[in-house]
Amino acid sequence: MSLQQPRFVTLSHVPWAAVTPKPAASMPHTLPHAGDVLSHIGNTPLLDLTAFARDLGVREGVGVYAKAEWFNPSGSIKARAALRIVEEAERTGELRPGKVLIDSSSGNTGIAYALIGAVKGYEVHLVMPANVSAERKALARAYGAKLIESDPLEGSDGAIVMVRELVASDPDHYFYANQYNNPANWLAHYETTGPEIWRQTQGKVTHFVTGLGTTGTFMGTGRYLKQRNRAIRLIALQPDDELQVIEGLKYLPTAIPPGIYDATLADRQLGVSAQETWEMTRRLARRAGLFAGLSAGASVAGAVRVARELTEGVVVTLLPDDGSKYISLGIFDPA
Numbered sequence: 001m002s003l004q005q006p007r008f009v010t011l012s013h014v015p016w017a018a019v020t021p022k023p024a025a026s027m028p029h030t031l032p033h034a035g036d037v038l039s040h041i042g043n044t045p046l047l048d049l050t051a052f053a054r055d056l057g058v059r060e061g062v063g064v065y066a067k068a069e070w071f072n073p074s075g076s077i078k079a080r081a082a083l084r085i086v087e088e089a090e091r092t093g094e095l096r097p098g099k100v101l102i103d104s105s106s107g108n109t110g111i112a113y114a115l116i117g118a119v120k121g122y123e124v125h126l127v128m129p130a131n132v133s134a135e136r137k138a139l140a141r142a143y144g145a146k147l148i149e150s151d152p153l154e155g156s157d158g159a160i161v162m163v164r165e166l167v168a169s170d171p172d173h174y175f176y177a178n179q180y181n182n183p184a185n186w187l188a189h190y191e192t193t194g195p196e197i198w199r200q201t202q203g204k205v206t207h208f209v210t211g212l213g214t215t216g217t218f219m220g221t222g223r224y225l226k227q228r229n230r231a232i233r234l235i236a237l238q239p240d241d242e243l244q245v246i247e248g249l250k251y252l253p254t255a256i257p258p259g260i261y262d263a264t265l266a267d268r269q270l271g272v273s274a275q276e277t278w279e280m281t282r283r284l285a286r287r288a289g290l291f292a293g294l295s296a297g298a299s300v301a302g303a304v305r306v307a308r309e310l311t312e313g314v315v316v317t318l319l320p321d322d323g324s325k326y327i328s329l330g331i332f333d334p335a
């Protein structure tokens with residue numbers, strides 16, 4: 001077989017080259033479906049945990065589902081709130097080039113601010129209790145954020161007090177994102193997490209179970225779901241008492257109350273222990289192939305407890321982050 005002579009054509013012979021040049025947005029190198037990393041926040045998968053829950057005594061006729069929030073850029077559910085907070089502040093002019101975004105965070109919101117700051121060009125300062133895991137600090141630093149450590153004995157409330165002092169000392173220098181009191185936190189979930197659950201369950205969700213930290217996830221998702229169907233039960237999870245440490249969750253009776261929290265939204269409050277949380281987190285990895293974080297373990301423990309009481313229903317919870325920030329705690333070590 002002989003090779004064909006290459007055929008050379010001039011541009012004037014190519015029909016599509018004759019048309020007027022396209023505007024920049026539709027230039028041949030522009031791919032409309034490949035947005036920047038921020039455009040991939042939200043729209044996380046809903047995983048079916050029904051078979052996993054069946055082994056724990058959940059009856060036929062009841063489904064258990066969970067959204068895998070580590071699919072969000074920066075690795076946690078908090079990317080949703082952080083992005084909404086930043087974009088709202090840009091819209092109002094509170095955040096503009098040259099301002100430093102500052103907030104207190106036990107990790108995930110801080111890591112999300114750091115990623116968003118890197119993309120949008122803002123300096124980010126984070127106040128974290130000195131004892132948050134080394135992985136959390138390293139991740140925030142990886143995106144270029146500056147860490148300020150607060151007293152480990154004072155926990156996340158100590159970080160809140162310290163960030164308020166810093167902002168008061170130089171208010172013009174900072175944009176104080178204030179996740180505990182900023183309505184954009186819960187609105188992120190009202191506008192994204194809630195509608196996603198409604199759509200992904202085809203409106204069949206009957207129970208929504210999630211943990212309380214800033215309470216943004218519970219307030220926003222819960223308000224949206226109640227508006228769609230008043231019969232949906234909203235169950236809020238907290239550690240059993242203040243001695244049970246579950247990173248990401250708060251024991252509200254002794255914490256600084258988040259301004260965005262309204263306790264009347266919850267149909268029910270459930271307590272979870274640290275031990276139950278660790279066991280469920282380990283079980284998720286070993287039985288369901290889900291390498292999830294501690295608050296995810298607590299959420300599934302709560303969801304399974306609720307589901308076990310039912311004869312029919314669709315119970316939905318959230319897996320706020322993956323297990324990579326908790327390895328050094330020894331959760332996943334062989335028993």
Ligand code: PMP
Nearest residue numbers: 108213214215216217248295320
């Ligand atoms: N789980 C993890 C791992 C978290 O980082 C947080 C945020 N503190 C939560 C759960 C609770 O989410 P929210 O702040 O929306 O109540």
